[in-house]
Amino acid sequence: MHLQPQRLNAPKMTHPDELYVDVGATSREEVLSAGIDLLDPVTxxxxxxxxxxxxxxxxxxxxxxxxxxxxxxxxxxxxxxxxxxxxxxxxxxxxxxxxxxxxxxxxxxxxxxxxxxxxxxxxxxxxxxxxxxxxxxxxxxxxxxxxxxxxxxxxxxxxxxxxxxxxxxxxxxxxxxxxxxxxxxxxxxxxxxxxxxxxxxxxxxxxxxxxxxxxxxxxxxxxxxxxxxxxGGMAAGGLGGGRGGGSGDGGPPLLPALVETYGASGHEAAVRKQIETTLTTSWRPEAHTHPRPVTDEAGNLILHLGDAPPGRKTPRILFVAHMDEIGYQVRSIESDGRLAVDVLGGGYSEYFLGHAVLIHKAHGSSIGGVLELPAGWDKPGFEWPHGPRSMDEPAHVYVGTRSAAETEKLGIQAGDWITIPKEYRPLVGTRANGRSFDDRVGCAALIEAVKALGPELPGRDVTFIWSTEEEVGLKGAAAAAERLAKEGHAPDFVFAIDTFVSSDSPLESKRFANAEIGAGFVIRAVDNSN
Incomplete structure (x- = not known):
């Protein structure tokens, strides 16, 4: 494999001995049947x-x-x-x-x-x-x-x-x-x-x-x-330019739609709208009632099903999935036009720094930028920052300008939020790839559960919450829990539906997170002191 020759100090996981390509197949025969063979290029x-x-x-x-x-x-x-x-x-x-x-x-x-x-x-x-x-x-x-x-x-x-x-x-x-x-x-x-x-x-x-x-x-x-x-003359004609785009073709329509909707922590409005639209258009026409999801002060989208009377000892059940994804937020515009940004969430900086980004502006449109590489990235001996706080290091976004005034003319301002471009990509079989599966998968699962249950759930007390700001400290879920407790409706059982990091790859140790992809959902047993 020829992985970007001449690049200095590439992230270590780009060495051929430290990576593999997952196309969604579970056997050599499946790979070959998809038309993939030795010496096919990978880019x-x-x-x-x-x-x-x-x-x-x-x-x-x-x-x-x-x-x-x-x-x-x-x-x-x-x-x-x-x-x-x-x-x-x-x-x-x-x-x-x-x-x-x-x-x-x-x-x-x-x-x-x-x-x-x-x-x-x-x-x-x-x-x-x-x-x-x-x-x-x-x-x-x-x-x-x-x-x-x-x-x-x-x-x-x-x-x-x-x-x-x-x-x-x-x-x-x-x-x-x-x-x-x-x-x-x-x-x-x-x-x-x-x-x-x-x-x-x-x-x-x-x-x-x-x-x-x-x-x-x-x-x-x-x-x-x-x-x-x-x-010996002057050119008569102009230049052309263009830009690519994503597609959600090939796969369940709900999950691609959620994955390709942007919503960093504290900026989940578009994801919430997508979920709300799906919920309110999914009821059967013959249904007698149409419960409506509501949005609380923390931005959580909440849907309650069931008509259990208050005095009845019916277990209160709550399902929650979070709508937000990891991103950044503009703190200020530097004098040279670059954006000083704060991280929203945590992760490994190699998957973010040195990549194209989208700056989502206040009026709803977005514009491209580049999340700059760390200082010294092109010097001998450079090491990528690691550890749980590595993404907290100061970061800047380059937007193609040379002054703060030029950047402001683009409509960018403090408080605008930033994400990595993403796309839902179906793979071979039932697998798919994309950013923000954490936790659009959970959001989709809750929607599918609501559709399966229907709007009427006699004698039950079930609440679905699509929460905000999970990536920055479970803020939306905490606000909902506090409000439910004050109202005397604290749930008896809470099911958090989220993703699980799996070691199902040829390179990982099976001593931790050994959950095979495609073999069913994972139940995590964690005591409440954690």
Whole structure:
């Protein structure tokens, strides 16, 4: 497995000996019947998210921007019906991370007089503290094209000098940066690069991580420069951009809908609305009564079923599942435009830092950002913070701006909340994957129980609570318990329906949490002093 080569200090669980891929199958035969076999590629899910006005973040975006620049070049060449002198070949090469075999084959077949390589620029290995990309610490996104050279202190000559002169004449920002030539490695001697050769790249933040970020303006500048070089004229046409989205197809409709609804602790309104809508539309038309769920002061959604009289010794039963998920909240906007954020909940920082996020604004819309990596993440000897309080360390979110005023123009303010983008993904068989199964699974289970029981439950006293702020200290459940006790309706039995961390994987010890996925629900026996 080739897991993001050149990434510095990756989380330790990304080593091939420390991970496996769960596709939902329970046997080798099931895997093969799903069409999966040896040597099939495995990649991160690629969704892009817009930051500010012109920046985008996505896994692998630092490897694919060159494709965008060249596709746009082909578009404007066709639109302008450009007249070219000589032959121009636009190629999209393969296997650049694994020896540059596509580039080597291309050079062998074409023997070009000139080569302009558009893609990720790699720093020289001679620098012991160098980051894996030459763009790191060079420029912020949005400040132009990077020209990869062996030594920025040496005067330019040949094709790099021609491109620099052309960029200056047309007021295109182009900065020289130290970079090694495109990598070609193998058992045979690689073909030599043409005498006239140049490398063009763009500045990226958080290079070779799931949250790599660049500016589409820089990519457009490369297209502009290449068009002018190839034709001697000005490009006629524009750039395109886009962003991905999630889907809840393939699976029970209730659970995907709940999983793909966002609701960090203290911000559960959308989840509550989804549950309430499902409940109020699920009763049979012939039912005589339609009990309505109510929302208390803590934001809990509460539904009571049954008509047991007050004097009767009917056991009071309560089922509770929490609506909130782990996230962050904006504490303040820094002078450089970044967001200082507080964590809502707890977990392992590797699953959050260095990922794209969604900032949910007060008026209901959301905008993309990047949860920045810890200080020193690109230095030798870095260790990821661990322990129950590791996520309490100060964190910042980058939103593609350079000042507090720019960030405020995006409609972001203190109190806005932040989540990691998520998607419900059906796997093979009955398994599925997604964030916030904790505890949308419990929420769905309660809804299904209510639908199965029906609106009338004669002689019983049963309460369902979809609670708030469980991830930050059971606040919603505590408020409901206090209120029920004051009203003289404290339950006799409470069933908390939540997820259970399972060791059902090839890498885990079976001494703890040995509960097989798919073998039924788990009953946790915990005394009330815990």
């Amino acid at each position: 991160l899910t690629h969704h892009d998210y817009q930051l500010g006005s012109f920046e985008y973040t996505a896994p692998g975006i630092g490897d694919h921007f060159g494709c965008v620049a060249l596709m746009n070049l082909l578009t404007v060449l066709r639109l302008g019906e450009a007249k070219l002198s000589g032959t121009v070949t636009v190629a999209f090469v393969t296997q650049q991370w694994t020896g540059g075999r596509g580039l080597d084959r291309l050079l062998n077949e074409l023997h070009p007089d000139e080569l302009i390589f558009v893609g990720r620029l790699l720093s020289p290995k001679s620098s012991p503290s160098a980051s894996p990309t030459a763009s790191e610490n060079q420029n912020l996104p949005g400040r132009g094209i990077l020209l990869g050279v062996s030594d920025p202190a040496t005067p330019l000559a040949g094709l790099p000098a021609d491109l620099k002169r052309l960029a200056d004449e047309n007021h295109l920002s182009l900065t020289e940066t130290a970079a090694t030539p495109p990598r070609i490695a193998g058992y045979t001697k690689p073909v030599a690069m043409p005498q006239r050769m140049a490398q063009l790249g763009v500045a990226t933040l958080f290079p070779v991580t799931p949250a790599e970020t660049l500016s589409i303006l820089d990519v457009g500048a490369i297209t502009d420069l290449l068009y002018r070089y190839a034709t």
